[in-house]
Amino acid sequence: MTNPILVEVLRGALVESRHRGAVAVADPDGAVALAIGDVATPVFPRSAVKALQAVPLVEDGAADRFGFGDQELALACASHSGEAGHVAGVERMLACAGLDASALRCGAHWPISQAAAAALARTGAPTALHNNCSGKHAGFLCLACAMGVDTSEYFRPDHAVQRRVCAVLEDFTGAALTADRCAIDGCSVPTWAIPLENLARGFAKFGTGRGLAPERAQAAARLRQACANEPWFVAGTGRFCTDVMQRFGARVFVKTGAEGVHCGALPELGLGIALKCDDGASRAAQAIMAALIARLLPLDAAERAALSPHLAPVLRNWNGIEVGQIRVTQAI
Amino acid sequence: MTNPILVEVLRGALVESRHRGAVAVADPDGAVALAIGDVATPVFPRSAVKALQAVPLVEDGAADRFGFGDQELALACASHSGEAGHVAGVERMLACAGLDASALRCGAHWPISQAAAAALARTGAPTALHNNCSGKHAGFLCLACAMGVDTSEYFRPDHAVQRRVCAVLEDFTGAALTADRCAIDGCSVPTWAIPLENLARGFAKFGTGRGLAPERAQAAARLRQACANEPWFVAGTGRFCTDVMQRFGARVFVKTGAEGVHCGALPELGLGIALKCDDGASRAAQAIMAALIARLLPLDAAERAALSPHLAPVLRNWNGIEVGQIRVTQAI
Numbered sequence: 333m334t335n336p337i338l339v340e341v342l343r344g345a346l347v348e349s350r351h352r353g354a355v356a357v358a359d360p361d362g363a364v365a366l367a368i369g370d371v372a373t374p375v376f377p378r379s380a381v382k383a384l385q386a387v388p389l390v391e392d393g394a395a396d397r398f399g400f401g402d403q404e405l406a407l408a409c410a411s412h413s414g415e416a417g418h419v420a421g422v423e424r425m426l427a428c429a430g431l432d433a434s435a436l437r438c439g440a441h442w443p444i445s446q447a448a449a450a451a452l453a454r455t456g457a458p459t460a461l462h463n464n465c466s467g468k469h470a471g472f473l474c475l476a477c478a479m480g481v482d483t484s485e486y487f488r489p490d491h492a493v494q495r496r497v498c499a500v501l502e503d504f505t506g507a508a509l510t511a512d513r514c515a516i517d518g519c520s521v522p523t524w525a526i527p528l529e530n531l532a533r534g535f536a537k538f539g540t541g542r543g544l545a546p547e548r549a550q551a552a553a554r555l556r557q558a559c560a561n562e563p564w565f566v567a568g569t570g571r572f573c574t575d576v577m578q579r580f581g582a583r584v585f586v587k588t589g590a591e592g593v594h595c596g597a598l599p600e601l602g603l604g605i606a607l608k609c610d611d612g613a614s615r616a617a618q619a620i621m622a623a624l625i626a627r628l629l630p631l632d633a634a635e636r637a638a639l640s641p642h643l644a645p646v647l648r649n650w651n652g653i654e655v656g657q658i659r660v661t662q663a664i
Numbered sequence: 665m666t667n668p669i670l671v672e673v674l675r676g677a678l679v680e681s682r683h684r685g686a687v688a689v690a691d692p693d694g695a696v697a698l699a700i701g702d703v704a705t706p707v708f709p710r711s712a713v714k715a716l717q718a719v720p721l722v723e724d725g726a727a728d729r730f731g732f733g734d735q736e737l738a739l740a741c742a743s744h745s746g747e748a749g750h751v752a753g754v755e756r757m758l759a760c761a762g763l764d765a766s767a768l769r770c771g772a773h774w775p776i777s778q779a780a781a782a783a784l785a786r787t788g789a790p791t792a793l794h795n796n797c798s799g800k801h802a803g804f805l806c807l808a809c810a811m812g813v814d815t816s817e818y819f820r821p822d823h824a825v826q827r828r829v830c831a832v833l834e835d836f837t838g839a840a841l842t843a844d845r846c847a848i849d850g851c852s853v854p855t856w857a858i859p860l861e862n863l864a865r866g867f868a869k870f871g872t873g874r875g876l877a878p879e880r881a882q883a884a885a886r887l888r889q890a891c892a893n894e895p896w897f898v899a900g901t902g903r904f905c906t907d908v909m910q911r912f913g914a915r916v917f918v919k920t921g922a923e924g925v926h927c928g929a930l931p932e933l934g935l936g937i938a939l940k941c942d943d944g945a946s947r948a949a950q951a952i953m954a955a956l957i958a959r960l961l962p963l964d965a966a967e968r969a970a971l972s973p974h975l976a977p978v979l980r981n982w983n984g985i986e987v988g989q990i991r992v993t994q995a996i
Contacts, residue, residue, distance in 0.1 A: 344847025348707070453786055515675040515987065591675075612673065616943075
C-alpha cells in the first residue's frame with residue numbers, strides 16, 4: 333500500500349518536496365474514526381509514547397513518594413530542548429531519589445535549543461542532562477527506586493522497569509509487543525513497533541481514561557493535566573508541542589517522536605491520534621497534526637488563527653526573506 | 665508518476681522510514697544512460713549546481729585577476745562546514761577584490777560543523793562568512809568586480825552576475841530557465857528548477873568538457889581539478905562530498921544540494937548524474953549517490969571498501985550503540 337502525499341513543501345510557486353504518510357484516529361474501543369494510508373503495519377512510536385511510558389511512575393506511587401509536581405511529570409513525558417529550566421528540573425527529579433546525572437544512561441547530545449546550545453558551548457559541553465530524553469530517564473530511575481530494584485540497568489528490555497513499561501504500553505494500545513517488534517531507541521531504551529490504529533486507540537484511552545483500570549485512568553489524567561499545566565517542560569521555547577498545549581490547555585495533548593511520528597489526544601471528542609510520515613520528517617508530521625486538530629476540534633476564530641502558523645508555516649531564508657511554504661494536501 | 669523507494673532506514677530488523685526519489689544519468693549529448701522515476705519534471709538543484717555557477721568566475725578572467733588557486737576555486741563551488749580554514753579562505757577571496765565580509769549578502773548561520781559551531785559560540789556568533797554558501801557569494805562578488813558592475817545587488821535575478829550565471833546554466837543543461845521556474849535559494853540568490861535529465865547532461869558536460877565552447881570547457885576542467893585537489897574546501901571534515909573526492913580524486917565529482925538533491929560527474933565514463941529524494945532527505949541522497957558510483961564506476965576492492973560506509977551507513981545512538989542502518993533498495 334502506497335501512502336498518500338500529505339504534505340507539500342513549496343519554493344516560490346513550485347512544489348520542491350513531498351511527504352507521504354499515514355494517519356489513524358480512533359476511540360478507546362479501537363473504532364477507527366479516520367484512517368489515511370496504511371494504519372495496520374507496525375511503526376516505531378519512539379518518543380511519541382513517552383506519556384504512556386511515564387504512567388507507571390505515577391501509578392506505582394513513585395511520583396507521590398518523591399513529591400513530583402506538574403513540572404516533574406511533564407519532564408517525564410518530555411522531549412525537552414535542553415534549556416536551563418529543563419536541565420534544572422531533571423536534576424531536581426534525580427535528587428528526589430538520591431541520584432544525580434551519573435545515573436542517567438541516555439547518552440549526551442547538544443541541546444535541541446540553539447540558544448541553549450550556544451550558551452552551553454561558552455562554558456562546557458553537553459551531559460546526559462541535556463539529552464531531550466533525560467526527564468523520561470529520570471522517571472525510569474525514580475520508578476526503579478520506588479520498585480526497590482537495581483537502578484544501573486534500567487534501560488534494558490529485560491529490566492523490571494522496561495517490562496513494566498511494556499505491559500502498560502500493551503494495555504493502552506492492545507498490541508502484543510513481542511521481541512521481533514523491539515528495537516533500540518536513540519536513548520538506548522527499547523522501542524516497540526505498534527500499528528498506528530493501535531497507537532491512536534492507546535491515546536484515546538490516555539485522553540479519556542476509558543478502557544483503563546481506575547488507578548491507571550487516574551495516572552493518565554494526572555500526567556495529561558501536568559502537560560497541560562506545564563507545556564514548556566514537555567518540549568521548550570518555540571516548539572510545536574509546547575505552543576499547541578499552551579494554546580489549547582487540556583483540550584489537546586500532542587507529543588512528537590523521532591522519524592516523523594506524532595501522537596495526540598482530543599479528550600472532549602474521545603479520540604486519539606497517531607501518524608507517521610514515511611520518510612521520518614518532523615516538519616511534515618507537525619503540519620499534519622495541526623491539520624488534524626483543525627479538522628476535528630471545534631475551534632473559534634482566535635483558536636483557528638493561533639493554529640494557522642503550524643498548519644501552513646512560511647519558510648524564510650537566512651536573510652528572513654520568504655522563500656516558500658509548507659502545506660497539507662487535500663488528503664487530510 | 666510515483667517515484668520508487670530508493671532508500672530504507674532500518675531500526676533493528678524493521679524498516680522504520682522510506683525515501684522515494686528519482687535518478688538521471690546522462691551523457692553530454694543528453695542521451696539518458698539510466699533513468700529511475702520521474703526525470704522530466706523540473707526540480708530545484710539548489711547548491712548542487714554551485715560548480716556550474718562558478719564557471720563565469722574562471723571563464724571571465726576574475727579568478728586569474730585575483731590570483732585564485734585551487735582552494736579559492738573549491739570554495740566558490742562549496743557548501744562548506746564553516747570551519748576555520750573555510751572562513752579564512754573566504755576572507756582571502758574577498759580581500760583579493762578589496763572587499764570584506766560586509767559585502768556578503770548570504771545571511772548568517774551557525775557552522776554546519778558542530779565542533780566549529782561550539783568553538784565559535786565560545787567567542788562570538790556566526791557571520792555571513794560562516795554561511796555554507798559564503799564561498800559562492802565571494803565568487804559572485806569577485807565576478808562583479810571583474811565585470812566592472814555594481815557589487816551591492818549581486819544576488820538579484822536581474823543583476824548582471826546572476827544573468828550571466830543563468831545563461832551558463834542554460835548552456836550546460838539545455839534547459840530554458842524561465843521566470844516561472846525561478847525561486848529564491850536559502851542564501852537569497854535565484855535557483856531555477858531544471859529536470860534531472862537536463863542536470864545530468866549538464867554535469868556530463870562539466871565532467872568532460874564535451875559540448876562546451878573551448879574557454880568554458882577549460883573553466884570547467886579547472887574547477888573540477890580544484891575540487892579534486894582540495895576536496896576539504898568543497899564541504900569539510902567528515903562530510904560526504906569531501907570523503908568521496910578525497911578517495912577518488914578527479915575520477916568522481918560530487919556535490920550536495922539542499923532538499924535531497926545530489927549532482928555529480930564520472931569523467932572517465934563521460935557521464936553526469938543528478939538525483940533528488942522526493943522528501944528532501946540528505947541521508948538518502950548521499951546513499952543513492954554512493955550506490956550509483958558503486959554501480960557505474962569500475963572499482964577495485966579497496967575502493968569498494970572505502971565507499972561502503974556511505975553505501976550502507978550504520979546508525980548509532982547517543983551511547984554509540986548500533987540501532988539500525990540505511991540501505992539502498994534494488995531499484996538502484
